[in-house]
Amino acid sequence: MxxxxxxxxxxxxxxxxxxxxxxxxxxxxxxxxxxxxxxxxxxxxxxxxxxxxxxxxxxxxxxxxPEIEVVADDPFSRSPQDLDVQQERPGQTLPVARKxxxxxxxxxxxxxxxxxxxxxxxxxxxxxxxxxxxxxxxxxxxxxxxxxxxxxxxxxxxxxxxxxxxxxxxxxxxxxxxxxxxxxxxxxxxxxxxxxxxxxxxxxxxxxxxxxxxxxxxxxxxxxxxxxxxxxxDPQTYLANHQTEQDALQQRLVEAQMRLPSVTLDHDYRVKISQVCSELDVDGLRGDIVTNRAAKALAAYEGRTEVVLDDIRRVIALCLRHRLRKDPLESIDTGYKVEKVFSQVFGVSLDAEEMAANGRQPAAVG
CATH class of the missing domain: 3.40.50.300 (P-loop containing nucleotide triphosphate hydrolases)
Known part of the structure; x- marks a missing residue:
């Protein structure tokens, strides 16, 4: 690619x-x-x-x-490989552009x-x-x-x-x-x-x-x-100085997208993610689904084809913290509740210093 x-x-x-x-x-x-x-x-x-x-x-x-390939005159920026476009214009040579x-x-x-x-x-x-x-x-x-x-x-x-x-x-x-x-x-x-x-x-x-x-x-x-x-x-000079880092990150994202379909998540981890959602009384199943997807995406970003415990730890608060609130007057959890239940279910200890650095502390503190 x-x-x-x-x-x-x-x-x-x-x-x-x-x-x-x-x-x-x-x-x-x-x-x-x-x-x-x-x-x-x-x-x-x-x-x-x-x-x-x-x-x-x-x-x-x-x-x-990165730039994407589109049908040049299409108002929806669809890909030339899009089946709907090919069915709309059978036998036609599609004008292709990059944007x-x-x-x-x-x-x-x-x-x-x-x-x-x-x-x-x-x-x-x-x-x-x-x-x-x-x-x-x-x-x-x-x-x-x-x-x-x-x-x-x-x-x-x-x-x-x-x-x-x-x-x-x-x-x-x-x-x-x-x-x-x-x-x-x-x-x-x-x-x-x-x-x-x-x-x-x-x-x-x-x-x-x-x-x-x-x-x-x-x-x-x-x-x-x-x-x-x-x-x-001096925007031009500043951008030029960061171009190497930009290119490297861009390439990393492209490779992660290609790797994502082959990433696996162990069944035991999936069960424990759902257990965390259940113990936090999260309504519906969106929390379970999103946490699974985010953990897989992080594994792909890190260059792996298998989700590890740290992947789940890094994403679970981001995926669940806003789903705990039942009353519109309640404030959104900082992530402390989520990580506390995560540590109990997965059997790992809380890193107090790291949580403090991320602003994830009990609501009563401060």
Missing amino acids: TVTAPQPTTASRRAVFPFTAVIGQGDMKLALLLNVIDPRIGGVMIMGDRGTGKSTTIRALADLL KVPMVDLPLGATEDRVCGTIDIEKALAEGVKAFEPGLLAKANRGILYVDEVNLLDDHLVDVLLDSAASGWNTVEREGISIRHPAQFVLVGSGNPEEGELRPQLLDRFGMHAEIRTVKDPELRVQIVEQRSDFDQ
């Missing part, structure tokens, strides 16, 4: 801060990478303080990914028609025919759909996004026209808990939940500020 590395910058494309230069925020970066390796995980909800690099990191991830992975920002004020698509009024008036005008879900196919301040988005729009992300399809019924098109994307939501939380029913639909906090270490804060200043002053 040929991998096309992202170019440092061009006159027509805005320079993007490199993903490999983002300091700290390990949970957020890990969750994003695992969803790229296996989009079936179901997306990421990132909650944290203002100014902690949420949007910067998400855009950096989209820029990092960056789509990164679509969904504005808070977007209407359902803008998101899902609607009737092309201009064509209807000019030509007297009913035609479909694709929406943001069509543009996001095979890419990343990013919703900043998702906790402020109307619940019915969040439902639409989550349904499409889960099924991989978007169905539009408008004025006698029924359109169904692929909408396979990684859904990434971000927000500030001070501005409100998503309802537990909607939170559960996100595959993973990462909570990030403002860096407290003064030395690290200075390093972050200097990195950003260097990038702003």
Whole structure:
């Protein structure tokens, strides 16, 4: 498989801060990478303080990914190997192009028609025919759909996004026209808990939940500020200095995607994952499924074809912490409850120092 590395910058494309230069925020970066390796995980909800690099990191991830091959004139960016495209154009030579992975920002004020698509009024008036005008879900196919301040988005729009992300399809019924098109994307939501939380029913639909906090270490804060200043002053040089790391990570992601189908998870581990979910009283089976998928994706990312205990330990809090809340007024667990039950079920000891470093402490502490 040929991998096309992202170019440092061009006159027509805005320079993007490199993903490999983002300091700290390990949970957020890990969750994003695992969803790229296996989009079936179901997306990421990132909650944290203002100014902690949420949007910067998400855009950096989209820029990092290799270019994809698409049918040049297709509004859904479908692959030339897509069976639907081949059936629509039997015997035709498809025009092929390469493009960056789509990164679509969904504005808070977007209407359902803008998101899902609607009737092309201009064509209807000019030509007297009913035609479909694709929406943001069509543009996001095979890419990343990013919703900043998702906790402020109307619940019915969040439902639409989550349904499409889960099924991989978007169905539009408008004025006698029924359109169904692929909408396979990684859904990434971000927000500030001070501005409100998503309802537990909607939170559960996100595959993973990462909570990030403002860096407290003064030395690290200075390093972050200097990195950003260097990038702003000379983006081309800064990107060139990180190109080797970017290329290496890009290649690692491609190899992980290829390795993923052959990764296995021991039956005993699967049983214990479900036991953790049961003891935490997690509703439904999404927690079990997502934890299994995330552990496999991490094993593939680490270059292995078999899940080990450490893979499960690293992902289980990210997959389950947001599924524990029963009352909308409760705060989301830091991960302490999840890791405590994990340690009991799997028979391992809690690493207090590591948990403190990750901010996973009992709610009563502090």
